[in-house]
Amino acid sequence: MIELKQLTKTFDVGKTTLTAVDDVNLTIADGEIFGIIGYSGAGKSTLIRILNGLEKPTSGTVDINGQKITDIKGAELRKARQKVSMIFQHFNLLWSRTVQENIEFPLEIAGVPKAKRVEKVKELVELVGLAGREHAYPSQLSGGQKQRVGIARALANDPEVLLCDEATSALDPETTDAILDLLVDINKRLGLTIVLITHEMHVIRKICHRVAVMEGGKVVELGDVLEIFQTPKQEITKRFVAQVTESEDSSETIKHLRELYPTGELVKLVFVGEQAEQPILTQLIRKHPVEINIVQGKVSHTQRGAYGTLILQLKGTDAEIRQALEFLNQENVQAEVMAND
Ligand SMILES: Nc1ncnc2c1ncn2[C@@H]1O[C@H](COP(=O)(O)OP(=O)(O)OP(=O)(O)O)[C@@H](O)[C@H]1O
Numbered sequence: 001m002i003e004l005k006q007l008t009k010t011f012d013v014g015k016t017t018l019t020a021v022d023d024v025n026l027t028i029a030d031g032e033i034f035g036i037i038g039y040s041g042a043g044k045s046t047l048i049r050i051l052n053g054l055e056k057p058t059s060g061t062v063d064i065n066g067q068k069i070t071d072i073k074g075a076e077l078r079k080a081r082q083k084v085s086m087i088f089q090h091f092n093l094l095w096s097r098t099v100q101e102n103i104e105f106p107l108e109i110a111g112v113p114k115a116k117r118v119e120k121v122k123e124l125v126e127l128v129g130l131a132g133r134e135h136a137y138p139s140q141l142s143g144g145q146k147q148r149v150g151i152a153r154a155l156a157n158d159p160e161v162l163l164c165d166e167a168t169s170a171l172d173p174e175t176t177d178a179i180l181d182l183l184v185d186i187n188k189r190l191g192l193t194i195v196l197i198t199h200e201m202h203v204i205r206k207i208c209h210r211v212a213v214m215e216g217g218k219v220v221e222l223g224d225v226l227e228i229f230q231t232p233k234q235e236i237t238k239r240f241v242a243q244v245t246e247s248e249d250s251s252e253t254i255k256h257l258r259e260l261y262p263t264g265e266l267v268k269l270v271f272v273g274e275q276a277e278q279p280i281l282t283q284l285i286r287k288h289p290v291e292i293n294i295v296q297g298k299v300s301h302t303q304r305g306a307y308g309t310l311i312l313q314l315k316g317t318d319a320e321i322r323q324a325l326e327f328l329n330q331e332n333v334q335a336e337v338m339a340n341d
Contacts, residue, residue, distance in 0.1 A: 001065065002062070002064050002161065003026075003061075004026045004047075004061075006025060006061075007025070007061070007062065008021055008058050009043075009057050009058050009217075020046040021043045021047050021050065021057070024047065024060070024217075024219050026222070028195060028210075030193055031192070034195050035196050035203065035204040035210070036214055037197075037204055037211060038197075038214035039199055042214040043216075043217040043218075045165065050062060051163060052081065064161060082110065083157075083161065084159060084163060087151055087154050087163075087165070088167065089165060089166040089167060089169045090170060091146045092150065093150065095137070096137075097138075098134065098135050099134050099135070099136050100121050103124055103125070103149065103153045105156075106153060107121075107156050124155055125152060127189075128182060129148060130145065147175075148182065160192070161192070162193070163194075163195050164198075166197060168180060168198075168203060169198070169199075180203065184207050194207075201240040204240075205229065205244055208302075210222070211228055213228075213237050220236060226272065226302050226304040226307060229241055229302065229307055230270070254339070264291070264315035264316070265314050266337065266338040267312045267313075267314050267321075267336065267337055268335070269309065269310045270308070270335075273307070280333055284328065287327060290314050290315060290316035290321060292314060294310065294311075296311050297310035311338070
C-alpha cells in the first residue's frame with residue numbers, strides 16, 4: 001500500500017514561493033492501477049519524483065509498503081528505491097547498449113551474477129514481447145519497442161511499484177494501446193501496483209482502476225474511473241472526460257439530430273456496468289407500444305466495466321413515451337429527453 005499524507009512541496013522562485021504539490025492525501029492499494037491526471041504545471045511530475053524518492057517533500061510523508069521513504073536516506077533509500085521502478089516518456093535507454101544490455105543494467109548495478117542476469121533478461125524479453133530482438137540497439141527499434149525495453153528494464157529488480165511518467169505520450173495511438181495492454185497484462189500477472197501520470201483521459205479510461213485529478217498542486221477530484229466518467233463533478237474533470245466522450249449534448253449536435261429526426265422525442269440513455277450488456281431495448285419494445293429508432297450509440301470499456309450512451313428517437317403518444325422513460329429509469333438506465341435549446 002502507498003500512503004501519501006499531507007504532502008506538500010514548495011520551491012523558492014526568486015522572492016516568491018511556488019507550491020507545486022499542495023497538501024495531497026492519497027492511499028493506493030496493492031495491485032491497483034492508479035492514474036493521476038492534470039494539465040501541464042499541475043504538479044504531477046513533482047509528485048511522482050517524491051514517490052520515487054528523487055525529491056524530498058517540504059512537509060508530509062510517503063509510506064510505501066510500510067516504509068516511510070521520506071524519512072530515510074543514503075544506502076537505505078537506494079535499497080528502498082529498488083522496489084519502486086519507473087518508465088519515462090522518452091524511454092531513457094542507453095543508446096550504446098543493446099536491448100539485452102539495457103535490461104541487464106539495473107541487475108549489474110545490484111551486483112547480480114552474469115548467469116542469473118542472462119536468465120532474468122530471457123524471462124523479461126518474453127514477458128514484454130521482444131524475443132528475437134535482444135541484440136538490437138535502441139536506434140533500430142520502433143517507439144513501442146523502445147518502451148517495451150524500458151518496461152523490461154524497470155521490472156528487472158522485481159519492483160513492487162511501477163511508476164509511469166507520461167509513458168505513452170510520445171507514441172502513436174495504436175502503439176499507445178499496445179503498451180497500455182502490456183501494462184494491464186503485467187499488472188495482472190505480477191500483481192504489480194502501477195501509478196501513472198498523464199494528461200490524456202484515454203490512458204485513464206483504458207487501464208486505470210481509480211484516478212486522481214490534479215490542479216494547482218491539489219487533488220481536486222478522486223474516484224473510481226467508471227464513476228468519474230459517469231458523473232464528473234469538477235469543471236476540470238468534465239473537460240478531461242470530454243476528451244474521450246463525443247459531445248453529443250452540445251446544442252449544435254441536438255439541433256442537427258432534431259433536423260434528421262423531426263418527430264417524436266430524442267432520448268439519451270446512459271448505461272453503466274452490467275446494464276450495458278443487457279437486452280433492455282428488447283424488453284422496452286415488448287412491454288411498451290412505442291416505436292424506436294436508434295440514432296447513435298457508443299459503448300466504452302474501462303477496467304471497472306463498460307459504460308455507454310445511446311440516443312433513440314421514441315415515437316408514440318405523450319403518455320406512451322412517459323411510460324417508456326419510467327420503465328427505463330426503473331431498470332436503472334438513466335434516460336432523459338434531449339432538450340432542444
Ligand atoms: N525544480 C523546480 N524549481 C522551481 N519550480 C519548479 C521546479 N519543479 C517544478 N516546478 C514548478 O512546479 C509546478 C508543478 O510542476 P510539475 O512539473 O510538477 O507539473 P506537471 O503537472 O508535471 O507538468 P508537466 O507535465 O508540464 O511537467 C510548475 O509551476 C513548475 O514550474
